[in-house]
Amino acid sequence: MRDSVAAARERTLGGIYAFSAYLLWGFLPLYFLLLAPTGPWEIVAWRILLSLGFCALLLTATRTWPRLVAIFRQPRVLGLTVIAGLTIYVNWQVFIYGALSGHVIETSLGYFINPIATVLLAVLVLRERLRPTQWVAIGIAAAAVAVIVIGYGAFPWIALTLAASFGIYGLVKKKVGPSVDAVSGLTLETLWLSPIAVVVLIVVGMTEGLTFGAAGWPHAVLLSLAGIVTAIPLLLFAAGARRVSLTTIGLLQFVAPILQFLVGWLLLGEPMPLERWIGFGLVWVALSVLTVDSLLHARRTRAAG
Template sequence: MTDNATSGPGPHQQKRARAGFGYGFAAYGIWGLLPLYFVVLAPATAYEIVALRIVFSLVVCLLMLAVTHSVGRFIRLFRDGSAVLALTVAGVLIAGNWLLYTVATTTGHTLEASLGYFINPLVAILLGVLVLHEKLRPLQWTAIAVGALAVVIMAVFYGAVPWLSLGLAFTFGFYGLVKSRVGSRYPALITLTGETAMITPLALVAVALLGAQGQITLTSEGTGHFLLLLSSGVITAVPLLLFGAAAARLPLSTVGMLQYIAPIGQFILAVLVFHEEMPPERWVGFGLVWLAVVLLVLDAVRAPRAPRLPRR
């Protein structure tokens, strides 16, 4: 009886797990609904949205550093040359990812954004093989092959390579790879602030150029539009904080499965709200990508059990 009583998670662990699921669903739910936010920011262009998002995100991050008394540790980050270089690269990658995502969702290509984030886990696994020389299990290889077939089918039969989807998947995949090199040395808030600070000068230059061309809508479309753009920093920071809270309470494999909430939400918005076209060829491509996702989920479920099989 003692073994049975101690083998399962206690009330405290169960409470933490329930909270973790709540935080995870909230984080990925917000990310899944972001297309609605970007659409209501019209007539702001994708370039203005991303540039202001970077600037306001830095403001929010600095305020959070002050509240958590982490300013000193953030300043010490700049003594670590390798970390500064990595975060600069990470900042450029995530800015590119944000720009592609915003362009997709503001120009009627939310389906391609959804596809990109369904493909992203496959890209992350592929980068693990090519860059980190990781060994894959059979189901992972099968998932990558099925995902590649989906891209080929869309390129050949739908008539266009899904460049936006691939761009989103690869920029975020490389971003995760770069961040993994510094994430173990510094808290998430420190690295987020660092990468945002590195690209803020570029964002300010973009704002200046857009302003010179008369393309800044921040102060020209009324109070509501101003507040919506101003809130971009909060909308960026809040799901990241929720994600961090979920990751601290749940196994990594569970968090990995929750990530599919965001592209599912984007897909539903694209089809039911934005009424984007889904011809048969695109359904086939999405179907193959979803099959690849199912294979990855099955592999993730089976993998933790593998080491315990010899004990029987």
């Protein structure tokens, strides 16, 4: 009895952690907009370096440096963290560019498409066989992209790049598995990206000029929080994912793009012409098909077990 109560409490706590992570990710575009006049290249560079510094403090506070050192004795795992770092860099750069250039709604489309991109990657990379319903969901999503391209007259490259990069990032993290904890993983990913960040800051400093410290102390404080703003949702997500089922995570993952969509549409006033509503509607239908299929498949698997 006591064990079941403890397990239920852990699941509840995990749900709260995961929901909090997606809630923070949903409002992330507003934080980046507050960093004006800092451009997307400088923001990502500081985000990398400050995240690395914050992770180093966490490793010191929790005395978990030995975990990080142990990963260096696993060349395969170390190589995968390099790939993870490069893919998350692409994701961060495109996301912040979208947020600062008036394309928050399109960034939300990217994360709506992400579950479908993940299923497609499972076929292309892992050679998994899809159920017919999953193929239907992919077909509907492809039709949605076609509607947006033809009707709206613009190729949604921001959305597709976000979906592809985060899908590949998730695939790499799955390959890494539990051998790398959340803090060590983010530490390594930002460590590999640090040379890129330094070069970017040098180039920005020589061309446009760095804004850190040049736009007043409130701006400097906000920009200095980039590392914490990056790390906290990732750590909350990792804590939640360990405690709840994949089905729960799958349902909660729609919280972030829904909030981003509402922020772009209602708060920032980005346009939503009929063609976009039709395209988004088709994506939501595809996600509904995929979600129902996943729930039914999980129920059949439990029943068979």
